[in-house]
Amino acid sequence: MRLPSGVVTVLAVVLNSGVGLAASPPTPQATATPPRLPPGVSATLWRLAVPKGSEPTPERVALGEKLFREKRLSVDNTVACMTCHEPELGFTDGKPLSEGVKQQKVTRNSPTVLNALFNATQFWDGRAGTLEDQAKLPILNPREMGMPDPDTVVKKVRGIPEYVTDFQKVFGREPNFDDLAVAIAAFERMQFSGDARFDKFIMGDAKALTASEKNGWALFNGKARCNSCHAGNAVSPLFSDQKFHNVGVAAHKQDFVTLARKGVQVVRTGDEKQIDELALNSEFSELGRFLVTKQENDVGSFKTPTLRNVGITGPYMHDGSLTTLWDVMDHYNKGGVANPFLDGGMQRLGLTEPEIDDLVAFLFTLTDTKFDKLNKEQLAKQRARKNTRPERDNAIALGKKGNLGDLAPNPDLSVKNPADLGIYGDVTPVTTTQQR
Amino acid sequence: MNLRMKLLVVPCAALSFAGGVALATSPEPKPEPLPKHVLPASKDGNLVLGLCDGETSMEVPGVKDGQKLSRAQAITATAQLMDDWRKKNPDANWDDVPGPVLAQATPPATKKSPSPAPQPNPGSKPSGNEVRPGGVGAETGAKAVPQQQKVNLQTGHTYGAYSERDEQVWADSVQAAVKEGHRVFHDAEALGGTVGVSCDMCHPDGANTHPETYPKYQVQLGRVALLRDMINWCIENPVRGKPLADGDPKMRAMEAYIYAQRKGVKLEYGKH
Numbered sequence: 001m002r003l004p005s006g007v008v009t010v011l012a013v014v015l016n017s018g019v020g021l022a023a024s025p026p027t028p029q030a031t032a033t034p035p036r037l038p039p040g041v042s043a044t045l046w047r048l049a050v051p052k053g054s055e056p057t058p059e060r061v062a063l064g065e066k067l068f069r070e071k072r073l074s075v076d077n078t079v080a081c082m083t084c085h086e087p088e089l090g091f092t093d094g095k096p097l098s099e100g101v102k103q104q105k106v107t108r109n110s111p112t113v114l115n116a117l118f119n120a121t122q123f124w125d126g127r128a129g130t131l132e133d134q135a136k137l138p139i140l141n142p143r144e145m146g147m148p149d150p151d152t153v154v155k156k157v158r159g160i161p162e163y164v165t166d167f168q169k170v171f172g173r174e175p176n177f178d179d180l181a182v183a184i185a186a187f188e189r190m191q192f193s194g195d196a197r198f199d200k201f202i203m204g205d206a207k208a209l210t211a212s213e214k215n216g217w218a219l220f221n222g223k224a225r226c227n228s229c230h231a232g233n234a235v236s237p238l239f240s241d242q243k244f245h246n247v248g249v250a251a252h253k254q255d256f257v258t259l260a261r262k263g264v265q266v267v268r269t270g271d272e273k274q275i276d277e278l279a280l281n282s283e284f285s286e287l288g289r290f291l292v293t294k295q296e297n298d299v300g301s302f303k304t305p306t307l308r309n310v311g312i313t314g315p316y317m318h319d320g321s322l323t324t325l326w327d328v329m330d331h332y333n334k335g336g337v338a339n340p341f342l343d344g345g346m347q348r349l350g351l352t353e354p355e356i357d358d359l360v361a362f363l364f365t366l367t368d369t370k371f372d373k374l375n376k377e378q379l380a381k382q383r384a385r386k387n388t389r390p391e392r393d394n395a396i397a398l399g400k401k402g403n404l405g406d407l408a409p410n411p412d413l414s415v416k417n418p419a420d421l422g423i424y425g426d427v428t429p430v431t432t433t434q435q436r
Numbered sequence: 437m438n439l440r441m442k443l444l445v446v447p448c449a450a451l452s453f454a455g456g457v458a459l460a461t462s463p464e465p466k467p468e469p470l471p472k473h474v475l476p477a478s479k480d481g482n483l484v485l486g487l488c489d490g491e492t493s494m495e496v497p498g499v500k501d502g503q504k505l506s507r508a509q510a511i512t513a514t515a516q517l518m519d520d521w522r523k524k525n526p527d528a529n530w531d532d533v534p535g536p537v538l539a540q541a542t543p544p545a546t547k548k549s550p551s552p553a554p555q556p557n558p559g560s561k562p563s564g565n566e567v568r569p570g571g572v573g574a575e576t577g578a579k580a581v582p583q584q585q586k587v588n589l590q591t592g593h594t595y596g597a598y599s600e601r602d603e604q605v606w607a608d609s610v611q612a613a614v615k616e617g618h619r620v621f622h623d624a625e626a627l628g629g630t631v632g633v634s635c636d637m638c639h640p641d642g643a644n645t646h647p648e649t650y651p652k653y654q655v656q657l658g659r660v661a662l663l664r665d666m667i668n669w670c671i672e673n674p675v676r677g678k679p680l681a682d683g684d685p686k687m688r689a690m691e692a693y694i695y696a697q698r699k700g701v702k703l704e705y706g707k708h
Contacts, residue, residue, distance in 0.1 A: 044604075044605070044608045045605070048601055048604055048605070120599065120601055233609050233612075234609075234612055235605055235608040235609045235612055236605045236609070241602075242599075242601070242602075243598075
């Protein structure tokens with residue numbers, strides 16, 4: 001690039017500031033400055049997602065990590081946050097449904113902590129607004145860490161001398177429940193993750209992806225319609241719209257319509273506390289976002305999860321009911337499972353088997369390179385199950401049965417990969433601490 | 437001023453109407469090859485630059501054909517070309533500086549001494565609307581985000597339900613495209629130019645690109661043109677590069693930039 005130095009400087013400043021154009025207030029505000037972010041992590045999103053005053057400090061992060069790994073936060077000293085969010089496993093547990101104290105199964109699949117800091121809301125149903133709010137709830141959930149109430153937690157932590165010292169050092173006071181959540185949240189705010197093979201590709205290394213993976217990226221943005229909800233671009237590289245959709249997952253296990261009808265009644269007559277218990281413990285958990293908003297069209301809808309690291313964070317969906325990404329493709333290929341609250345965007349996709357393979361291959365390129373080994377293992381494991389396909393219904397997917405709408409156009413790779421056409425946008429700049 | 441030049445600067449709604457009819461009635465709309473601006477060869481083998489009008493050209497003394505101009509040389513040469521154009525077309529409206537207010541500035545008052553063409557400003561930032569006070573930017577409402585996250589961000593499904601955070605992400609995504617367009621617009625290399633000329637040299641800050649007037653009958657092209665057609669004409673002629681595909685990311689980015697520079701200007705397709 002041959003540019004006069006003036007332009008280069010301006011561009012450098014613009015690039016460095018990440019948001020660049022939008023963020024040049026005349027007076028330098030004391031806005032939060034992101035730490036050094038790898039490619040594939042957006043500085044804009046960091047600024048949007050990290051509340052002022054909640055920037056992670058090294059001291060808080062260190063204490064937070066200790067607490068994250070602390071089994072004594074559970075009622076019988078058996079379960080820590082990391083029990084279900086194992087850092088080595090991409091902050092998940094690899095199980096369909098997570099297990100809390102006394103081997104109790106919870107109602108939801110453990111979502112990864114990686115990039116959770118960027119979520120607009122926490123939990124599959126978005127019932128917590130911040131990581132701090134989120135961190136408290138599993139400790140008190142009878143099926144997860146099983147502590148009866150915050151006071152008991154605080155009493156227990158205050159009884160552990162090292163924590164008394166630690167909290168004094170970090171917060172300047174005795175342990176309390178809020179500070180505990182702040183520390184854990186600080187640790188979680190450092191778990192941003194990008195640096196995937198996909199990011200190399202998007203930054204111009206055409207060889208970073210194979211032909212099959214590139215075709216998967218084109219299908220992702222075209223025929224497979226993934227980007228309707230899992231849109232990603234340089235500013236918002238999560239591959240999630242952070243909204244809630246009923247894609248029919250809850251509908252294949254039970255008589256969903258009856259359950260929904262019952263649920264609507266309970267929620268109309270119930271009080272707040274009762275509803276929270278429903279979300280945590282009962283079959284009504286399957287009503288998802290509805291329990292939070294009490295809006296009927298949220299029945300059975302769950303948050304669109306990020307696709308970053310999706311290869312290593314299976315099994316999939318809010319209830320872990322789909323074992324492999326091939327199963328997930330099958331689910332969407334047939335337009336989900338019909339129910340009265342199904343999202344209007346769900347329709348058959350008509351994907352062929354090679355196209356499904358390409359899509360899965362692409363999804364595995366979204367894993368942070370630091371999990372390369374695990375990613376390869378998971379891909380091999382999932383591929384071994386390729387012939388076990390409980391969700392597959394080619395008759396519906398390919399339009400021989402039912403009428404689930406027209407197909408999106410097939411990308412014509414011989415012309416040009418349509419996914420190259422500026423959909424993703426400019427590469428996320430790597431920010432430094434000295435900007436502006 | 438010859439007929440073609442008049443057509444360039446005088447409204448020619450009738451012509452574009454005729455063009456439209458011609459298009460509509462031809463059974464097989466097989467586009468003819470676009471007219472080419474054939475540059476006269478220099479006796480001394482010097483580099484010849486063409487102006488976007490499709491007929492004005494000049495030799496650059498001291499630079500041989502096939503050589504690339506330095507940016508400074510290119511700026512001097514293009515300024516001279518633009519001066520030539522303004523002398524030929526003293527009545528032409530010149531949208532001096534982008535922006536709705538200044539776009540309506542009166543044309544140069546005297547016919548005899550048109551003001552020199554504005555000089556490119558190499559260090560200029562994309563002037564978009566990124567620092568519009570009170571506008572939407574990455575930081576807009578950021579303070580409210582923590583509070584907002586406590587309320588129910590969204591009910592319902594995909595459409596019509598979005599949060600302020602969404603809007604901020606969208607605004608930034610658009611600005612990223614505009615920024616990339618600004619880069620390409622100012623970068624002869626990125627444009628694929630072979631002589632060192634970039635868009636900003638004749639259109640500083642996107643001035644005088646009047647994107648709001650497309651589609652319109654473009655005389656140089658002899659057909660109804662979209663903005664991207666004219667961008668490609670400029671890439672082929674003054675810039676001396678290869679035309680970009682309609683969907684090329686650079687083309688998309690430049691359209692984003694050029695339109696962003698004219699925010700607020702009334703749409704007037706077909707206007708000359």
